[in-house]
Amino acid sequence: MIITQPKEFDVVLDYLRSVEAHRIFLIGCGQCATAAGTGGEPEVTAAAQRFAAAGFEIEGIAISEVTCHSGGTKLLLRKHKDELASVDAVVVFSCGAGVQTVADALSCPVFPALDSSFLGNVIRHGEFEERCQTCGDCVLALTAGICPVTQCPKGLLNGPCGGMWDGMCEVIPDRRCTHVRIIEKLEAQHRPCGEALSPKNFGVKIKPGHISMRRKYQEHHHASTSEGGERS
Numbered sequence: 001m002i003i004t005q006p007k008e009f010d011v012v013l014d015y016l017r018s019v020e021a022h023r024i025f026l027i028g029c030g031q032c033a034t035a036a037g038t039g040g041e042p043e044v045t046a047a048a049q050r051f052a053a054a055g056f057e058i059e060g061i062a063i064s065e066v067t068c069h070s071g072g073t074k075l076l077l078r079k080h081k082d083e084l085a086s087v088d089a090v091v092v093f094s095c096g097a098g099v100q101t102v103a104d105a106l107s108c109p110v111f112p113a114l115d116s117s118f119l120g121n122v123i124r125h126g127e128f129e130e131r132c133q134t135c136g137d138c139v140l141a142l143t144a145g146i147c148p149v150t151q152c153p154k155g156l157l158n159g160p161c162g163g164m165w166d167g168m169c170e171v172i173p174d175r176r177c178t179h180v181r182i183i184e185k186l187e188a189q190h191r192p193c194g195e196a197l198s199p200k201n202f203g204v205k206i207k208p209g210h211i212s213m214r215r216k217y218q219e220h221h222h223a224s225t226s227e228g229g230e231r232s
Contacts, residue, residue, distance in 0.1 A: 001032040002095040003128045004039065004114040012091060013054060015111040021088035023057045025080070026113075027102055029067040029094035037126065038114050039093030047093065047113065059083045067098030074105050084108075136205040139197055144185035149200070152178040158196045 016024065026044050033039025041063050048058045060083035064076050077084060084090070089109040092099045095116040103110040120128035133150045139157070140147060149155050153171035159179030163170030167180045186193035 001035055001120060001122065001128075002097070003117045003120040003130075004033055004036050004095055005117050006038055006043075007113055007115055009050060012111060012113050015109075016056065016089055016091070019089055019109045021056070021109070023059050023087045024051060025059045025084055025087045025090045026051075026061045027067065027076075027090060027092045027094070028061070028063040029098050030063050030065045031067075033067075033094050033098075033114065034063075035122065036128065044093050047091075051091075059087050064094075064098070067092065067094040068101050070101050070104070073098075073101050077102070077105050134205075135200065135202065136209075137201045139200070142197060143182045144189065144191070146178060146182050146185065148178055148182060148197075157200060 026048055028034070028039040028041060028044035030040070033043075034041075037043065041061075044061055044063065048061055052058055060080055062076055062080055064073050067073055084106065087108060089111060090102060090106060091111050091113050092102050093113045094102075095114065096112065097116075099110060099112045118130040119132050119134060121131045123129050130150055132147060135149060139149075148157055148159065152159060153169060154161060156179070160177050161170070161179075164177045164180065167177055169175045169177045183193045
């Protein structure tokens with residue numbers, strides 16, 4: 001899930017004042033931001049009260065099921081078209097992907113209320129840890145399911161480094177060295193662990209990323225249909 005943190009309230013106020021907004025609409029996210037406690041119904045409702053106290057008129061509040069889902073968010077916005085028709089700006093409590101999804105569907109200014117921090121695992125309620133950098137060249141098959149690039153504070157693909165002492169990380173002293181953990185887990189699984197990993201191919205991480213499963217399906221369907229026609 002995408003871990004988010006609230007922007008300073010005054011920063012968001014500056015966004016709104018920059019376009020002389022007075023009537024605003026607030027949108028939250030029912031997935032990641034809700035789980036992170038930054039953009040669910042309680043947080044958006046509390047923010048609405050703060051905006052009202054600052055002199056803004058709140059035209060409405062909506063919590064999208066998944067704000068970064070284009071179709072679902074457009075449907076939500078259509079349900080609130082009357083309230084949105086009179087707003088000066090919209091404030092979105094979601095990751096940057098959700099903000100852009102809303103901005104794509106509206107002509108008025110759309111501003112983020114949150115900062116996207118990292119792609120994280122939920123350790124326990126209210127505690128999150130970055131485990132993946134979406135590098136596009138995954139090595140987890142070779143590292144016992146532990147990402148060295150993300151979990152090592154130095155981002156080392158191969159280790160341990162010279163600063164490791166007694167199995168502990170020199171950057172975060174109370175944390176086990178990521179590469180020691182990898183070696184120990186590989187040994188426990190009776191797998192080879194002495195070979196260095198090849199340099200990562202960061203060239204496969206192309207921005208902006210885009211994958212069309214629809215196109216792949218259409219190409220596969222077309223190929224299957226063509227083959228069927230030839231056989232007949």
